[in-house]
Amino acid sequence: MRIKAVLFDRDGTLTDFDRTWGPAIAAVLTDLAGNDAAHLETLSRMAMFDVAGARFTGPSPMKVQAPADYSTDWARVLGEPDPDAMLARIEATLLEHATLNVTPFPGVLETLHGLHAAGLPVGLATNGTEASARVQMEALGVGTTFGFLAGYDSGFGRKPAPGQLLAFARHTGLDPAEIAMVGDSLHDMHAARDAGMIRIAVTTGAVTRAELEPEADLVLVEMRDLLTVALAAEQVP
Structure with a gap:
């Protein structure tokens, strides 16, 4: 089957999650904890995050879940009376920091430009917000490359459910089997499986090759290896 379109995950696939979001998440946790050291310690443990070093310490749920998912547990332990308002604060802080440290992996920009130049429809499906994804891609100079861009808040659901992927297929008018989903997580691969898409994984995220x-x-x-695969005459079986 020839690849006729490519849909990308964002964090861990196109961009380095730790470098891009480390300072932003430190700001989020510090803001939510206020001056309560115990709350900061609890949030840091749940997020698997070192605030002082602005870095992750393990396979954080933040790397695969949508803000609305991981913030629910945070609101519970903080005794937050208005979880929706807290979620809005989190997303506002993340958006404020979205472009300050956005760091693409090697080969990403040339791959995106190459696919676009070859005429292949390119999309992005993230469990982050649509707004943060848009401003980041624009900051990297590839905003116009994406004919379709969806976040967990775009109305198509969130991975591992296949809604975002099927929305991209409808956008392109292609059979899902003609589209490659490129991602770094099992959420991405499971969503691609359930959508009937070609599953291409990259080892730049938190999941090992063996997994x-x-x-x-x-x-x-x-990522630069994808260009050769996507433009080859004979591709993924």
Whole structure:
């Protein structure tokens, strides 16, 4: 089956999650905890995050879940009476910091430009917000590359459910089997499986190659390898 369009995950796939979001998440947790050291310690543990170092310490749920998901547990432990207002604060802080440290992986920009130049429809599906994804792609100079861009708040659901992926297929008018979903997580691979798309994994995220291989049709080490695959005459079986 020839690849006729490509849909990308964002964090861990196009951009380095730790470098891009580390300072922003430190700001979020500090804001939510206020001056309560115990609350900060609890939030840091739940997020698997070192606030002082602005870095993750483990496979944080923040790397795969939508803000509305991980903030629910935070609101519970903080005794927050208005979880929706807290979520709005989190998303506002993340958006404020979205472009300050956005860091693409090597080969990402050239790959996106190459796919676009070759005429392949390109989309993005993230469990972050649509607004943060749009401003980041614009900051990287690839905003016009994406004919479709969806966040968890765009009305199509969130991964691992396939709603965002099927929305991209409808946008392109292509059969899902002609579209490659490129991502770094099992959420991405499971969403691609359920949508009937070609599953291409990259090892730039938090999931190991050994974990990805059983769930993917193809595993790539670097994004620049995708260009060769996507433009080849014979592609993923």
